[in-house]
Amino acid sequence: NAGVTQTPKFQVLKTGQSMTLQCAQDMNHNSMYWYRQDPGMGLRLIYYSASEGTTDKGEVPNGYNVSRLNKREFSLRLESAAPSQTSVYFCASSAGQPNTGELFFGEGSRLTVL
Amino acid sequence: GNSVTQMEGPVTLSEEAFLTINCTYTATGYPSLFWYVQYPGEGLQLLLKATKADDKGSNKGFEATYRKETTSFHLEKGSVQVSDSAVYFCALFVGGYQKVTFGTGTKLQVIP
Numbered sequence: 001n002a003g004v005t006q007t008p009k010f011q012v013l014k015t016g017q018s019m020t021l022q023c024a025q026d027m028n029h030n031s032m033y034w035y036r037q038d039p040g041m042g043l044r045l046i047y048y049s050a051s052e053g054t055t056d057k058g059e060v061p062n063g064y065n066v067s068r069l070n071k072r073e074f075s076l077r078l079e080s081a082a083p084s085q086t087s088v089y090f091c092a093s094s095a096g097q098p099n100t101g102e103l104f105f106g107e108g109s110r111l112t113v114l
Numbered sequence: 115g116n117s118v119t120q121m122e123g124p125v126t127l128s129e130e131a132f133l134t135i136n137c138t139y140t141a142t143g144y145p146s147l148f149w150y151v152q153y154p155g156e157g158l159q160l161l162l163k164a165t166k167a168d169d170k171g172s173n174k175g176f177e178a179t180y181r182k183e184t185t186s187f188h189l190e191k192g193s194v195q196v197s198d199s200a201v202y203f204c205a206l207f208v209g210g211y212q213k214v215t216f217g218t219g220t221k222l223q224v225i226p
Contacts (some may be wrong), residue, residue: 004157031212042203042218043158050212058213086225100165101146101207101214105157 004027005108006091013113021076021109023091028095031094032074033058034066034105036087043090049074049098080096120217127194127224134187135220136154137178139203145176145206147171147180147187148214152201161189161202194224 002026013019025032033048045058049068063085065077074093078085088110092103121136141144146165150158162171167182176191189202204217 033214043216045213048212056212072208092158097211099207099208099209100160101148101205102160102163103150103158103214105159107157 002057004091004093004104008107008109010110015082015113017099018079023106024073025093026088027093027104029056029093029095031099033092035090035092037090039088076108083113086113087090087111116206116208116215118140118204118206118215118217120220122223124223125215129194129196129224129226133191133194135202137187137189137217139185139187139206141206141208145208149178149189150203150205158203196224196226198222199224
């Protein structure tokens with residue numbers, strides 16, 4: 001039962017470097033999400049994809065881009081990393097259509113930007 | 115807009131103590147309400163949910179009742195265990211918005 005798989009689990013970047021966080025789900029879910037988790041801030045939505053071929057901004061999209069590659073995969077790209085992007089990133093999916101709001105999370109990717 | 119407010123942590127309890135974590139919400143429309151739990155080093159997982167007023171969600175000894183009149187969804191457990199140590203997130207979802215709104219989380223530490 002893989003569920004939602006994120007890679008990498010840990011990454012250290014220097015300011016200005018780029019990287020892509022990968023996410024894949026094997027539950028045939030329609031909707032996928034990227035959140036960041038920061039101390040005292042809870043989870044904040046970066047981008048989401050309600051269905052294959054669509055993406056929308058969440059609360060904190062600046063500095064990020066996303067690609068819904070197919071129904072299974074949803075990647076998050078940092079084009080020019082900044083220290084403010086040091087965080088733990090979670091990918092999640094939900095069945096959708098209709099969306100019940102029940103999310104399934106990956107284990108997280110801890111990113112440090114120096 | 116939609117928002118969730120939950121009590122500040124950390125909460126430290128002795129094993130077998132009674133637990134309450136408060137959660138209140140503001141929402142446009144008729145939300146579904148959730149409690150998610152995050153164990154150390156892991157992602158969040160759904161603990162329980164309620165989809166309409168007066169519903170009670172329950173799982174693993176935890177309970178929460180959807181109170182529309184007080185816009186609350188407080189989490190309770192009668193007797194906590196060390197294994198319940200985790201961060202608990204209250205959340206809401208309003209159909210049509212495609213987004214789940216989370217509270218800031220409450221860390222629970224249970225000591226033997």
